[in-house]
Amino acid sequence: xxxxxxxxxxxxxxxxxxxxxxxxxxxxxxxxxxxxxxxxxxxxxxxxxxxxxxxxxxxxxxxxxxxxxxxxxxxxxxxxxxxxxxxxxxxxxxxxxxxxxxxxxxxxxxxxxxxxxxxxxxxxxxxxxxxxxxxxxxxxxxxxxxxxxxxxxxxxxxxxxxxxxxxxxxxxxxxxxxxxxxxxxxxxxxxxxxxxxxxxxxxxxxxxxxxxxxxxxxxxxxxxxxxxxxxxxxxxxxxxxxxxxxxxxxxxxxxxxxxxxxxxxxxxxxxxxxxxxxxxxxxxxxxxxxxxxxxxxxxxxxxxxxxxxxxxxxxxxxxxxxxxxxxxxxxxxxxxxxxxxxxxxxxxxxxxxxxxxx
Amino acid sequence: xxxxxxxxxxxxxxxxxxxxxxxxxxxxxxxxxxxxxxxxxxxxxxxxxxxxxxxxxxxxxxxxxxxxxxxxxxxxxxxxxxxxxxxxxxxxxxxxxxxxxxxxxxxxxxxxxxxxxxxxxxxxxxxxxxxxxxxxxxxxxxxxxxxxxxxxxxxxxxxxxxxxxxxxxxxxxxxxxxxxxxxxxxxxxxxxxxxxxxxxxxxxxxxxxxxxxxxxxxxxxxxxxxxxxxxxxxxxxxxxxxxxxxxxxxxxxxxxxxxxxxxxxxxxxxxxxxxxxxxxxxxxxxxxxxxxxxxxxxxxxxxxxxxxxxxxxxxxxxxxxxxxxxxxxxxxxxxxxxxxxxxxxxxxxxxxxxxxxx
Numbered sequence: 001x002x003x004x005x006x007x008x009x010x011x012x013x014x015x016x017x018x019x020x021x022x023x024x025x026x027x028x029x030x031x032x033x034x035x036x037x038x039x040x041x042x043x044x045x046x047x048x049x050x051x052x053x054x055x056x057x058x059x060x061x062x063x064x065x066x067x068x069x070x071x072x073x074x075x076x077x078x079x080x081x082x083x084x085x086x087x088x089x090x091x092x093x094x095x096x097x098x099x100x101x102x103x104x105x106x107x108x109x110x111x112x113x114x115x116x117x118x119x120x121x122x123x124x125x126x127x128x129x130x131x132x133x134x135x136x137x138x139x140x141x142x143x144x145x146x147x148x149x150x151x152x153x154x155x156x157x158x159x160x161x162x163x164x165x166x167x168x169x170x171x172x173x174x175x176x177x178x179x180x181x182x183x184x185x186x187x188x189x190x191x192x193x194x195x196x197x198x199x200x201x202x203x204x205x206x207x208x209x210x211x212x213x214x215x216x217x218x219x220x221x222x223x224x225x226x227x228x229x230x231x232x233x234x235x236x237x238x239x240x241x242x243x244x245x246x247x248x249x250x251x252x253x254x255x256x257x258x259x260x261x262x263x264x265x266x267x268x269x270x271x272x273x274x275x276x277x278x279x280x281x282x283x284x285x286x287x288x289x290x291x292x293x294x295x296x297x298x299x300x301x302x303x304x305x306x307x308x309x310x311x312x313x314x315x316x317x318x319x320x321x322x323x324x325x326x327x328x329x330x331x332x333x334x335x336x337x338x339x340x341x342x343x344x345x346x347x348x349x350x351x352x353x354x355x356x357x358x
Numbered sequence: 359x360x361x362x363x364x365x366x367x368x369x370x371x372x373x374x375x376x377x378x379x380x381x382x383x384x385x386x387x388x389x390x391x392x393x394x395x396x397x398x399x400x401x402x403x404x405x406x407x408x409x410x411x412x413x414x415x416x417x418x419x420x421x422x423x424x425x426x427x428x429x430x431x432x433x434x435x436x437x438x439x440x441x442x443x444x445x446x447x448x449x450x451x452x453x454x455x456x457x458x459x460x461x462x463x464x465x466x467x468x469x470x471x472x473x474x475x476x477x478x479x480x481x482x483x484x485x486x487x488x489x490x491x492x493x494x495x496x497x498x499x500x501x502x503x504x505x506x507x508x509x510x511x512x513x514x515x516x517x518x519x520x521x522x523x524x525x526x527x528x529x530x531x532x533x534x535x536x537x538x539x540x541x542x543x544x545x546x547x548x549x550x551x552x553x554x555x556x557x558x559x560x561x562x563x564x565x566x567x568x569x570x571x572x573x574x575x576x577x578x579x580x581x582x583x584x585x586x587x588x589x590x591x592x593x594x595x596x597x598x599x600x601x602x603x604x605x606x607x608x609x610x611x612x613x614x615x616x617x618x619x620x621x622x623x624x625x626x627x628x629x630x631x632x633x634x635x636x637x638x639x640x641x642x643x644x645x646x647x648x649x650x651x652x653x654x655x656x657x658x659x660x661x662x663x664x665x666x667x668x669x670x671x672x673x674x675x676x677x678x679x680x681x682x683x684x685x686x687x688x689x690x691x692x693x694x695x696x697x698x699x700x701x702x703x704x705x706x707x708x709x710x711x712x713x714x715x716x
Contacts, residue, residue, distance in 0.1 A: 099569050133590065160590040161570030179587035183575055184566035186541065208542035209567040211457050212519030217541055226584035229537035232491065232518040 001295050001348060003338050008117045010302045010334035011327075017047060017121055020107070021071060024049040024062075027104055028307055029121075030329030032111070033141035034250075034316030035150060037172055041318065043111040043119060043327060043335060044126065044141045044152065050104035059085055061101035063136065064129040074101065089308065089332075100159075105129070106137040108154065110172060116318070116325060116337065126175075127167060133158045133180055134165065142315050144191040144251050151224060155187040156180060164189040164204065166224065178225055185209075188216075188247030190261065191224065192284065193254070200224055201284050203233065203261065205247035214245035216263065216277075218285050231285050234277055236265075241294050242275060244268040250317040250326070252279070257346055258288050262295070262326065264313050272311040273297040274328070276345050289349035296326065296338060306331025359653050359706060361696050366475045368660045368692035369685075375405060375479055378465070379429060382407040382420075385462055386665055387479075388687030390469070391499035392608075392674030393508060395530055399676065401469040401477060401685060401693060402484065402499045402510065408462035417443055419459035421494065422487040432459065447666065447690075458517075463487070464495040466512065468530060474676070474683060474695065484533075485525060491516050491538055492523065500673050502549040502609050509582060513545040514538060522547040522562065524582065536583055543567075546574075546605030548619065549582065550642065551612070558582055559642050561591065561619065563605035572603035574621065574635075576643050589643050592635055599652050600633060602626040608675040608684070610637070615704055616646050620653070620684065622671050630669040631655040632686065634703050647707035653698060654684065664689025 014026040028048035035042050051060040051073050061074045078085055083100065084092040090099035108127040111119040129138055136157035144151045149168050152175065156165040161184025169175040182189055188205035200221040207214045215235045219227040236243050242265025252259040259279040266272045273294035280286035298310045314328035324340045372384040386406035393400050409418040409431050419432045436443055441458065442450040448457035466485040469477035487496055494515035502509045507526050510533065514523040519542025527533040540547055546563035558579040565572045573593045577585040594601050600623025610617040617637040624630045631652035638644035656668045672686035682698045 098567075157569075159569060160573070160593075161564065161566035162568055163588060180589070181586045182541070183544065183562065183577070183588040184564045184570055185543070185568060204541065206519065206542045207567045208519035209456075209565045210520055210543060211515075211517060212542055215518070219541070221584050222581070223584075226579050226581075226586035228539045228584035230521060230541040231538070235518075 001293075001340065001344060003296055003340055005300060005336065005338045006117055009300065009336040010330060011117060011337055012043065012045065012111055012119055012121065013334040017045075017109070018123075019049050020047070020109075020125055021049060023052055025052050028106070028333050029109075030332055030335055031140045031313055031315050032327060032329065032335055033143040033152060033154075034318060034327045035143040035145055036318065037150070039114070041113045041116045041119075042143075042172060043113070044143060045109045045111055045121070045335065046106045046139050046141065046154075046329075047109045047125070048104040048106045048137075059091060059103060061091060061103060062105040063101070064105065064134065066130065066132045066135065071105065076101075102136045102157065104137070106139045108138060108141050108152075111335075126172065127152070127154075129156075130177065131156070131165075133160060133163060135159065138165065140187065140315055142190055142251060144193050146193060146224075151191055153181065153189050153191065161185055162187055162207075181225065181227055182219075188249075188264075190248035190251055192252050192259065196284060197282060198222075202227060203248040203252070214247065216246055216248060233285065234287055234290065241265055241267055241271070241273050241297070244270065249274060249314040252284070253317070253319055253324075253342070254281070255342065255346060259284050260342075260346065262314060262317060262324075262345075265294070270310070271298065272313050274312055274314055274326070276349060278346070278349055287352060288355050289351040291348060292350045293348075295340060295345055295348065296328070298330070300330075300336070302334060302336060303330045306333035308332035312336075359651075359698065359702060361654055361698055363658060363694065363696045364475055367658065367694040368688060369475060369695055370401065370403065370469055370477055370479065371692040375403075375467070376481075377407050378405070378467075378483055379407060381410055383410050386464070386691050387467075388690055388693055389498045389671055389673050390685060390687065390693055391501040391510060391512075392676060392685045393501040393503055394676065395508070397472070399471045399474045399477075400501075400530060401471070402501060403467045403469055403479070403693065404464045404497050404499065404512075404687075405467045405483070406462040406464045406495075417449060417461060419449060419461055420463040421459070422463065422492065424488065424490045424493065429463065434459075460494045460515065462495070464497045466496060466499050466510075469693075484530065485510070485512075487514075488535065489514070489523075491518060491521060493517065496523065498545065498673055500548055500609060502551050504551060504582075509549055511539065511547050511549065519543055520545055520565075539583065539585060546607075546622075548606035548609055550610050550617065554642060555640060556580075560585060561606040561610070572605065574604055574606060591643065592645055592648065598650075599623055599625055599629070599631050599655070602628065607632060607672040610642070611675070611677055611682075611700070612639070613700065613704060617642050618700075618704065620672060620675060620682075620703075623652070628668070629656065630671050632670055632672055632684070634707060636704070636707055645710060646713050647709040649706060650708045651706075653703055653706065654686070654696060656688070658688075658694070660692060660694060661688045664691035666690035670694075
């Protein structure tokens with residue numbers, strides 16, 4: 001796969017962003033939703049901020065309080081036996097694989113560009129946590145434009161779990177909060193950009209507990225607010241690069257061959273790559289073909305090293321003719337962009353046996 | 359709380375049911391959905407069957423194959439190091455808290471009664487697994503009647519996870535399969551029996567993995583097929599009988615005081631009791647009051663002992679004036695019924711402080 005990484009990469013880094021809260025530092029500006037608006041490329045950044053700490057014996061956790069509308073900062077001693085601090089991103093319950101708190105809080109902030117390479121970052125957040133389901137932050141937005149409306153949806157994190165919240169905007173100044181559309185545990189929702197045979201469709205990625213794996217499902221809707229007819233779409237593949245967890249990445253791209261979904265897959269060792277899956281144009285619950293090898297994998301320095309290294313994670317692309325401009329988070333730290341050929345991606349897919357025999 | 363247990367309890371036991379499949383034994387007839395139809399009480403039983411095994415070195419797992427429409431039986435050696443067989447209900451992955459297979463397969467079968475105490479069991483299943491999301495069985499049905507239509511919904515189990523499937527019937531002879539309405543991991547859905555201010559509502563019980571607990575949420579819909587606006591409703595309570603997991607039980611009962619939901623709560627030690635929560639009549643996402651102590655707890659022999667003892671688990675009640683006829687599964691084995699006073703349940707509830715001060 002020919003991949004042209006921009007010379008300007010990384011395009012946005014934590015250092016280029018002024019913290020929103022005094023006494024905080026920006027540790028990530030990544031996993032941005034992508035669209036165009038008024039002739040500009042809009043990068044809706046996930047910005048992760050954490051309280052600055054000079055004390056190496058305590059770990060802090062910022063928590064949004066929806067009743068006071070303020071951020072509160074909890075402090076934990078590294079000696080507290082109730083918690084496990086070994087993962088810098090989370091404060092885990094000791095002896096459990098569940099987290100109790102996060103060490104940073106993410107919100108959504110706009111970066112704008114005329115050329116898609118040089119970005120100016122808005123002074124203030126665009127979307128900040130606002131409900132009791134967003135107290136630990138909001139993460140990894142995607143943007144689907146339908147008519148004049150931009151639907152923005154993202155993971156909402158709280159002690160009650162991780163689910164997906166929908167908002168809508170027409171001007172990227174104000175927005176309407178439309179509630180949680182996928183209940184915990186779910187993230188990596190991707191709403192298709194048009195109705196297909198009278199229904200809206202969305203990919204989603206439940207994380208079941210008792211049995212099952214973090215895999216990609218598909219659901220349908222008639223109003224974007226309420227979703228049902230959940231069906232399992234594609235799963236992990238043993239002995240491949242996507243044997244740990246998978247989830248949708250960019251808004252599905254309509255091509256002559258089918259709906260092309262650029263998805264992320266992680267290995268069991270948490271190395272995140274991008275791959276592709278092709279879905280039937282008339283019935284996107286039918287899988288036609290899938291990448292054997294990744295179309296993008298962490299190779300550049302800024303992809304391999306960072307807060308959480310070895311990660312490329314796209315939440316949105318722009319397609320211009322045969323050119324796929326894939327914007328993607330790197331190492332849970334910064335944003336980058338690479339161009340790929342749409343035709344080359346399509347040609348690389350391995351078709352399902354049942355499709356070949358048709 | 360005054361509880362009148364029927365003298366006929368248990369009303370239905372595995373011994374009273376002829377296995378559907380040759381070479382199988384019925385090990386459970388429990389957690390039935392309840393309604394009335396044509397002047398009879400309908401108990402829609404969850405019947406669990408397993409292959410008879412004389413060989414004590416192997417464990418068998420029945421799995422429905424949706425492509426052949428047949429049941430297949432897998433055999434596992436008790437010495438297989440990949441699996442943990444210590445829980446008789448499941449075959450767990452070794453070193454994981456996830457199950458890989460179940461040791462029995464559940465389906466739904468009708469028991470009918472004129473007096474609500476003496477039941478005749480249909481010869482054949484009413485609803486049997488039929489899709490790739492039901493390969494490990496279907497469990498714990500509830501029934502909500504809206505107009506002339508009986509909506510039946512149940513947990514669907516497969517290697518992809520545990521979600522909730524909806525079907526509808528008007529005659530309890532044929533039904534229409536309406537797909538999975540709540541994606542994994544979710545069960546214990548309870549659809550309210552009428553629209554409230556123009557919306558359908560349902561309780562549901564996600565089981566999140568990364569953070570959060572098995573607690574009760576509420577969602578809304580305009581067509582019963584697609585659900586959204588998910589909100590967290592009530593949680594576990596430390597140092598109480600419901601500190602392990604909770605989930606909806608019976609279809610919510612409309613009273614002058616509010617919607618009364620009889621729910622199940624388990625302790626961390628998996629002792630299952632029934633409690634009650636009262637929701638606002640006009641906005642069921644508002645919690646008004648909740649049981650401090652259980653309204654029913656496992657005390658009778660048939661509740662304490664069985665395949666999985668110390669369990670009372672109601673999936674449906676009949677209300678006649680002040681009498682709540684609570685049908686409930688006992689010890690994951692059989693069905694029983696007890697009568698309680700609706701007024702006494704309402705009087706026992708402890709109101710939220712914010713409600714008292716209104």
